[in-house]
Amino acid sequence: MTTIRQDDLIDSVADALQFISYYHPQDFIQALNKAYEKEANPAAKDAMAQILINSRMCAQGHRPICQDTGIVTVKLKVGMNVQWDADMSVTDMVNEGVRRAYNNPDNVLRASILEDPDGARKNTGDNTPAVIHYEIVPGDTVEVYVAAKGGGSEAKSKFAMLNPSDSVVDWVLEMVPKMGAGWCPPGMLGIGVGGTAEKAMLLAKESLLDPIDIQELQERGAANRAEELRLELYDKVNKLGIGAQGLGGLTTVLDVKVKDYPTHAANKAVAIIPNCAATRHTHFTLDGSGAAHQTPPKLEDWPEITREAGGNTRRVNLNEVTREDVLSWQPGETLLLNGKMLTGRDAAHKKMVDILAKGEKLPVDLQGRFIYYVGPVDPVREEVVGPAGPTTATRMDKFTRTMLEETGLLGMIGKAERGPTAIDAIRDNQAVYLMAVGGAAYLVAQAIKDAKVVAFPELGMEAIYEFDVQDMPVTVAVDSKGESVHNTGPLIWKEKIEEGAV
Numbered sequence: 001m002t003t004i005r006q007d008d009l010i011d012s013v014a015d016a017l018q019f020i021s022y023y024h025p026q027d028f029i030q031a032l033n034k035a036y037e038k039e040a041n042p043a044a045k046d047a048m049a050q051i052l053i054n055s056r057m058c059a060q061g062h063r064p065i066c067q068d069t070g071i072v073t074v075k076l077k078v079g080m081n082v083q084w085d086a087d088m089s090v091t092d093m094v095n096e097g098v099r100r101a102y103n104n105p106d107n108v109l110r111a112s113i114l115e116d117p118d119g120a121r122k123n124t125g126d127n128t129p130a131v132i133h134y135e136i137v138p139g140d141t142v143e144v145y146v147a148a149k150g151g152g153s154e155a156k157s158k159f160a161m162l163n164p165s166d167s168v169v170d171w172v173l174e175m176v177p178k179m180g181a182g183w184c185p186p187g188m189l190g191i192g193v194g195g196t197a198e199k200a201m202l203l204a205k206e207s208l209l210d211p212i213d214i215q216e217l218q219e220r221g222a223a224n225r226a227e228e229l230r231l232e233l234y235d236k237v238n239k240l241g242i243g244a245q246g247l248g249g250l251t252t253v254l255d256v257k258v259k260d261y262p263t264h265a266a267n268k269a270v271a272i273i274p275n276c277a278a279t280r281h282t283h284f285t286l287d288g289s290g291a292a293h294q295t296p297p298k299l300e301d302w303p304e305i306t307r308e309a310g311g312n313t314r315r316v317n318l319n320e321v322t323r324e325d326v327l328s329w330q331p332g333e334t335l336l337l338n339g340k341m342l343t344g345r346d347a348a349h350k351k352m353v354d355i356l357a358k359g360e361k362l363p364v365d366l367q368g369r370f371i372y373y374v375g376p377v378d379p380v381r382e383e384v385v386g387p388a389g390p391t392t393a394t395r396m397d398k399f400t401r402t403m404l405e406e407t408g409l410l411g412m413i414g415k416a417e418r419g420p421t422a423i424d425a426i427r428d429n430q431a432v433y434l435m436a437v438g439g440a441a442y443l444v445a446q447a448i449k450d451a452k453v454v455a456f457p458e459l460g461m462e463a464i465y466e467f468d469v470q471d472m473p474v475t476v477a478v479d480s481k482g483e484s485v486h487n488t489g490p491l492i493w494k495e496k497i498e499e500g501a502v
């Protein structure tokens with residue numbers, strides 16, 4: 001009989017969450033570096049360079065890889081011979097570990113969890129509660145798997161109850177283009193097949209805890225149907241040409257994981273859960289000898305990458321920019337932003353649109369300004385702001401026409417594609433949408449030289465800030481004529497791949 005102490009589980013969970021907030025798993029870095037080296041589309045290659053540089057900076061600076069530090073998901077495999085020296089439930093211990101990790105003053109993580117999800121949506125303040133799964137297994141240890149899942153990639157999860165004769169491959173290939181780039185590819189797809197509806201989702205999530213090993217599988221060949229699916233889907237998904245950040249390119253997925261389970265004769269449940277550029281997971285085992293501590297990797301394990309400034313780069317002064325300037329910006333062009341921009345995401349947009357609907361005045365003047373869709377991490381030490389990468393822009397699509405037409409807003413900065421409603425509004429108003437790289441949040445934050453809250457402080461990380469930026473790199477993703485690089489890029493690269501031109 002092994003005895004596990006309460007503090008050992010709490011400390012181990014807190015340590016694991018701090019660890020994964022700033023260290024990518026090594027298998028992810030190696031796979032991303034290989035994809036970076038072979039990428040033929042310069043825009044996708046640059047996005048991967050930013051993610052790799054960001055990763056190294058985070059490992060060095062012990063600050064989060066992404067401003068979205070995730071919803072904590074924990075799986076415990078509890079040995080049947082284990083007893084607990086504790087006055088808390090195991091669920092409460094895990095949540096205490098989350099609380100301590102997210103409030104660690106040396107590396108404060110963003111609290112992103114809202115209670116009353118279809119009501120008040122009030123931030124719990126410490127990123128609790130975690131989503132926790134248990135399995136009771138033979139043995140006298142407790143194995144714990146800890147992940148911090150980004151909301152942008154979780155939002156792109158898909159589920160279907162297929163007919164037994166339907167093709168899983170066809171369904172996945174139909175779904176992936178519909179997922180857009182809000183899941184910050186390149187990453188992994190976790191796929192669950194079989195069981196029941198909830199079992200398929202769990203299988204998909206669990207499969208993402210395994211290391212990237214598709215090259216090994218390619219070398220040894222498939223031993224079962226799940227492995228056949230992995231090989232076929234890895235190949236076919238990459239041939240879709242979606243590429244890093246949806247800009248078009250050779251690598252959309254670094255691996256595809258498949259787990260299956262026996263199912264009812266009438267059913268074929270299938271689930272996809274993507275894992276993003278901020279892949280964050282680790283595991284540890286408690287055997288009664290004390291808390292488990294993660295072993296830091298060596299900085300030499302990260303590739304030394306520098307970004308090449310392309311010829312196609314334009315420096316923009318946001319304090320003086322005019323609509324005439326915006327009209328000359330070309331799709332795919334790189335801009336280096338300087339000067340002042342405002343921030344705002346879901347909650348701030350909802351509030352602003354409600355205020356406008358009542359005919360009242362906004363607390364900030366948006367005339368001729370740019371708004372950056374971001375919810376930054378709080379700063380520590382000498383930082384002016386913590387990691388502050390872009391959030392998924394499509395969530396703001398329904399507000400875009402009102403914002404452009406009623407406030408004089410000139411442009412927006414976010415991550416991934418815009419939908420048709422937003423593109424139409426951008427074209428009709430001769431505005432622009434700029435894209436920053438999702439998953440490069442600490443790197444982006446280096447460009448922010450000053451930050452102050454200017455409206456809605458009660459919204460916490462969703463408040464409106466004014467940032468003063470210096471050479472913040474962005475790409476023109478929808479120009480003033482409504483051309484979207486997320487529509488054109490993947491089509492061009494799919495064709496090139498099909499023609500064998502790359």
Ligand code: SF4
Nearest residue numbers: 066150152184276439
């Ligand atoms: S990498 Fe993208 S999807 Fe993942 S947590 Fe960051 S912003 Fe969200």
